[in-house]
Amino acid sequence: MAEFSLDLNEDQQQIQKWVHDFAEQVVRPAGHEWDEKEETPWPVIEEAAKIGLYSWEFMAQCFSDPTGLLFPIVSEEMCWGDAGISLAIFGSTLGAAGIAGNGTPEQIAEWVPQCFGTADDIHLSSFCVTEPGAGSDVSSLRTTAKKDGDDWVINGQKTFITNGGLLDRPNVHVVVASVDPDLGSRGHASFVVPPGTPGLTGGKKEKKMGIRASHTGEVLFDDVRVPSSCLLGGEEKLEARLARAREGKSSKVQAAMSTFETTRPIVGAQALGIARAAYEWTLEYLEDKSDEGGPLLEQQRIQQVLADVATEIDAARLLVYRAAWMGRAGIPMTGGQGSMSKLKAGDVTMWATTTLMDLVGGYAQSTECPLEKWFRDAKIYQIFEGTAQVQRLVVARMQRQEYNAKLREAAEILRDAEDGSPGGKLREAAASAAA
Numbered sequence: 558m559a560e561f562s563l564d565l566n567e568d569q570q571q572i573q574k575w576v577h578d579f580a581e582q583v584v585r586p587a588g589h590e591w592d593e594k595e596e597t598p599w600p601v602i603e604e605a606a607k608i609g610l611y612s613w614e615f616m617a618q619c620f621s622d623p624t625g626l627l628f629p630i631v632s633e634e635m636c637w638g639d640a641g642i643s644l645a646i647f648g649s650t651l652g653a654a655g656i657a658g659n660g661t662p663e664q665i666a667e668w669v670p671q672c673f674g675t676a677d678d679i680h681l682s683s684f685c686v687t688e689p690g691a692g693s694d695v696s697s698l699r700t701t702a703k704k705d706g707d708d709w710v711i712n713g714q715k716t717f718i719t720n721g722g723l724l725d726r727p728n729v730h731v732v733v734a735s736v737d738p739d740l741g742s743r744g745h746a747s748f749v750v751p752p753g754t755p756g757l758t759g760g761k762k763e764k765k766m767g768i769r770a771s772h773t774g775e776v777l778f779d780d781v782r783v784p785s786s787c788l789l790g791g792e793e794k795l796e797a798r799l800a801r802a803r804e805g806k807s808s809k810v811q812a813a814m815s816t817f818e819t820t821r822p823i824v825g826a827q828a829l830g831i832a833r834a835a836y837e838w839t840l841e842y843l844e845d846k847s848d849e850g851g852p853l854l855e856q857q858r859i860q861q862v863l864a865d866v867a868t869e870i871d872a873a874r875l876l877v878y879r880a881a882w883m884g885r886a887g888i889p890m891t892g893g894q895g896s897m898s899k900l901k902a903g904d905v906t907m908w909a910t911t912t913l914m915d916l917v918g919g920y921a922q923s924t925e926c927p928l929e930k931w932f933r934d935a936k937i938y939q940i941f942e943g944t945a946q947v948q949r950l951v952v953a954r955m956q957r958q959e960y961n962a963k964l965r966e967a968a969e970i971l972r973d974a975e976d977g978s979p980g981g982k983l984r985e986a987a988a989s990a991a992a
Contacts, residue, residue, distance in 0.1 A: 580638025588639030625885025636830025641770030652682025722759020825902030
């Protein structure tokens, strides 16, 4: 029987401690300041770059982990420190994932290192999908890319983009655009827009309820011209995919969804970092609190709530780990496992922070109480990278498809048995032997 273990290996444990120490000593102490400023925390990003936490080499190490768990582990620890600063540090990973998920080996080698730069020359990256009229419904994208000679010309507007339009440092924008509007989401392609490309400008910076240390803004594309080498995957692959779509054949890869599928469990892990921070703080806060019924932590009404919070956090983490492992192992998430992980973790985090605030009482709504900020940070995890409502639709549809596929498989087995085919005879022999 194959060995089964939920223990982290030695490398994972060491990196988890290294990241947790940075989160505890550098990130969390700076969280309130940069939340108040609503600015990119460049000093913290620079510190992360100095120790190698903000680097393409570290990202490569995370994503090459054979279990798929390393980056979710890192993400949880960093968001335990502060979700806004964590997103400011790791926001570039989404653009890099867009390149890694859609690009050729040559494009990955050229552009992923440029998404991070070096400790002495920090770069950024952003993944530009959402538009004013197209959020969870990516089939409604209106940004276009049209071939003009050896170049592609991009026009459109993106909104709510992490690191989007932030031009303080070199910023590699990865944009999903429509190359054939008649095909909907199957007519999309991803492009790299190199730093300094004419026509790309930053629009409005969003003022947000939570994760305020992370820059979120508009990106405007006005006749942005990029060479064909910036089309991720190359033109031959794009033409083949478009041809299949025009013939009505299914396509395994969509430019935006292929990136989201790998990042959803990571987003779920980020949410869990917030939930865990809120839970641990509440335990410490209530440790010496009493009322007429005695010490609070010895009262069943308090214990019931805390037990539920702890159980839900652990359950959500298991879903995150399963999806991350499946993604790394190349196992198709035919039952919507990636969406399940993000849905559960986001809902648990919003519920946990709300529930814990109820336990703490009036002090919890004070800006001096860290629960107030964790509550504000939690909400976005029910919204970005697919709202909770959309995640439920995805899971329901994929569960139905998976169930119907199993029914078809069972029907084929029965037909084999009835017509005396070799498959049917083998099964009959096996059943006879078992009897």
